[in-house]
Amino acid sequence: MTHQAHTYHMVDPSPWPLTGAVAALLMTSGLAMWFHYNTTTPMTLGLILMLLTSYQWWRDVVREGTFQGLHTKPVQKGLRYGMVLFITSEVFFFIGFFWAFYHSSLAPTPELGGSWPPTGITPLNPFEVPLLNTAVLLASGVTITWSHHALLAGNRPEALQGLALTVLLGAYFTLLQAMEYGETQFTIADATYGSTFFVATGFHGLHVIIGTTFLIICLMRQINFHFTTSHHFGFEAAAWYWHFVDVVWLFLYVSLYWWGS
Numbered sequence: 222m223t224h225q226a227h228t229y230h231m232v233d234p235s236p237w238p239l240t241g242a243v244a245a246l247l248m249t250s251g252l253a254m255w256f257h258y259n260t261t262t263p264m265t266l267g268l269i270l271m272l273l274t275s276y277q278w279w280r281d282v283v284r285e286g287t288f289q290g291l292h293t294k295p296v297q298k299g300l301r302y303g304m305v306l307f308i309t310s311e312v313f314f315f316i317g318f319f320w321a322f323y324h325s326s327l328a329p330t331p332e333l334g335g336s337w338p339p340t341g342i343t344p345l346n347p348f349e350v351p352l353l354n355t356a357v358l359l360a361s362g363v364t365i366t367w368s369h370h371a372l373l374a375g376n377r378p379e380a381l382q383g384l385a386l387t388v389l390l391g392a393y394f395t396l397l398q399a400m401e402y403g404e405t406q407f408t409i410a411d412a413t414y415g416s417t418f419f420v421a422t423g424f425h426g427l428h429v430i431i432g433t434t435f436l437i438i439c440l441m442r443q444i445n446f447h448f449t450t451s452h453h454f455g456f457e458a459a460a461w462y463w464h465f466v467d468v469v470w471l472f473l474y475v476s477l478y479w480w481g482s
Contacts, residue, residue: 228293230285237278244271279438286455287447297454304458308465311428315469318421319476325413326481332412337481339412344482350401351478354394355470361390362467365436365460372443375450384440387463391433398426418477425469432466435459 225231247267255261286292292300326337334340345351368383402419409419439459442448448456 228295230291230293230296235278235281237274237281240270240274241278244268244274283442283447283455287442292452292454300454300458304461308461311465315421315424315472318417318424319472321413322417322421322476322481325417333414337414339414342411342414343406344414345401345405345478347474347478347482350397350404351474354397354401355474357390357394357397358467358470361387361394362464364390365463369456369460372448372453372456373450377443380448381440381443384436384443388433388436388440391429391436391463394429395426395433398422398429414481418481421473421477425466425473428466428469432459432463435462 244267247263248271249267251261251264251267255264325333329335329337329339338344364383364386366383368380368387371377371379371383407415407418409415436459439448439456442455
């Protein structure tokens, strides 16, 4: 910052958007090839490239914000706007799934037996594993808020404890959902019920995995003293994203599991 007369971050040329795009292409086309030709090589290569890109891109951002002092107040303001817009786009992403679900369930067609759930489908009991998953995610929302308040108060031990608990709860949720998928008596191919259920809950599960990864990075940064009471936007962004994941799950639980069953 000593070599420029303004407080804005002029980002250096980076290869990571290009490698990330190539990784995304390999993963999506690789998934299609796995489904149709039973080969996993392109998908595996894409996943490896995506992991390498994520690690190095995150490393660069941490370096810029923590050690080079490039995340000034105006830059942090821009990052906040960017995160708000990103979460807004994610909201509309999930609105599409809810639209498909309610479009099919509020007026079931004769092909579905004129009923919802469609004839022949046995839905999951919403008061078993789904209710436990709801409690787990709500508890994780409490622990991340506790960690954030502790960080603002300069209470490092409690900030670490709250963040570690949130990571554990996120991992536990993912484990429970994987077990739940193994117990379902229907598949993604079972009419619109199966497709809307697995696409909506599956994408939410992917968001939980991404959010948990985000929080693990924040935990590592907190352990290494990267955050201060006034400079911790990386943590705030992770907390916002996690609260968004919590709210989406509440709508999923009420709609797909409870009302939809």
